[in-house]
Amino acid sequence: MSDPVEDGNGFGLGEQDAARFADVLARYPTRRSALMPTLWLIQDRDGHLSDAAVTWTAAQLELSEAKVREVISFYSMYRDRPQARHVLQVCHNISCHIMGAQPLLAHLEGKLGIRRGEATPDGEFALEGVECLGACGMGPCLQLGKHLYEHLTPERADALVDGLRRSDPPRPDTDRDLED
């Protein structure tokens, strides 16, 4: 089996992530069951899952590349190509719809100058309509990376986009003021 740190084909995890990968393998009962956490490990670092990442993962977990690719394509959060720097995912399901998800999406389309499903030419922003994010009582909402922005209004959406452009975004609503 190839070396998890560097597979000789230009793809490798590096020391730190290789240790995390070893930990995943130790905790999951079969190599195959380590597939999802392994894909997350790579995507969290690279932003997407490249062909080289698929080849590497398949070799490490003793799976065919097809078995890795079918998992990547089944789950909506795995990405097989590079993404915009900030992907704004607006919930368009029923509760957020009732509370104004469509006007919010339209507002963001105007603000960013793109339509949903598109990215800005500079690769900074992408806008997507997505299914329920589990913030139904706090809608309309959007997901950005690990966090949610809730109770959105056109003003709060503008403040978010402007803040991201300045690399100083407002604090997400799910980043609560809890004691550490």
Add this chain to the structure above:
Amino acid sequence: MNQDQYRILSRRFDRRDGHRLAAYEADGGYRALRRAVGELGAVAVREEVKASGLRGRGGAGFPAGVKWGFVPQGAETVYFMVNADESEPGTFKDRFLLDYDPHAVIEGSAISSFAVGAKLCVIYIRGEFGWLIDRVQKAVDEAYAAGYLGRGAFGGAYELEMIVHKGAGAYICGEETGLINSVTGLKGQPNIKPPFPAVSGFLGKPTIVNNVETVAAVPWILEHGATAYRKFGTEKSPGTKLFSVSGPVRRPGVHEIPLGLPFREFFDDWLGGMADGEELKAVIVGGSSVPVLTAAEAMEVALDYESLATAGTMLGSGGMIIIPQRCDMVELIQVLMHFYWDESCGQCTPCREGTGWLHKIVQRLRRGEGAPEDLALLEKVCEGMAGLTICPLADAAVMPMRSFLQRFRPEFEALAAGRRATEPDSRWAREIRS
């Protein structure tokens, strides 16, 4: 009425430190696990939970203790999985438990794992809850460090490994066999039952899958006893239940109520009625998959499994969606049909094709391109889906579709007669590809 007296599961939701081990222990946390392992033993724990009548809080409402009893006697390897894939539209209760009280979920999971003889517990959290995955992992690390998890816990009286597994965006993984397949490293497509997971699940071994809210109730039940738990709720629907409420009411959010509470009282006293300028039109009581009720029907129901079944709907996940008068019901059902079409895993033809057809027909009606026959066609498609697939996703689409059509038929008829919906639906992110 003092609503706080019903706060069993939500009693730490207002605290800023409830997620930390020290605060949880100071509040009596992990005493129930210690007692389960040190005093009671697995059989007594199972009996106590069975006696409490605690029912599965994910949606199906199956008694938890009975489900645990399906694990074959003497099974050597058993797995326990906690379903935190909370993805049913309208549902956001488990998120609060994981956020504000992760140790209650961990302790409940540990006790439940002990009760069924599992030495590996997987907490499956939907991928969109990125911040929660970090929080729960941190709490699990704390529990390991304190000796509640791992090998040699409580002086070697039991052992349990706990994995926090991150999903990656698939509603279907909330179905227990889909969830198990996902943890296996496969697409999250459900399996036909039987065999039930309690007999043959993860890696072919007996596996119990319980919802977050179900396991979170277990420590309280062991601490206070089944009889105390049964003081809340009704004979057949004992205990309290979290309802996550969305829509334009005065107090949306997560509320804990004794089962059997009349909707009218919940609506007036807990939710404070409709927000200013809004009027109640309809209520989806238990998540997007259950049949909708008109405002008048809702005002007559009580919030427990049996009363809601009698009223032609279900308690489901407790994801209550309040629909105001200003909403166009055909537009809302299009939103839902888009969702089920998007989330159908694709393995059963009636679901894969049927959800798309339902969305397409509703879309056509809203574009003013429908015909009067379309209403009968919607019903016919539903008939070709209900009960004919491996898992309940097809039924989950059919139940809202049929109930919207039945209870708000004039809105569909107006469109079928050629009226065009007020707003064009070009705003759909994904068009159906024919």
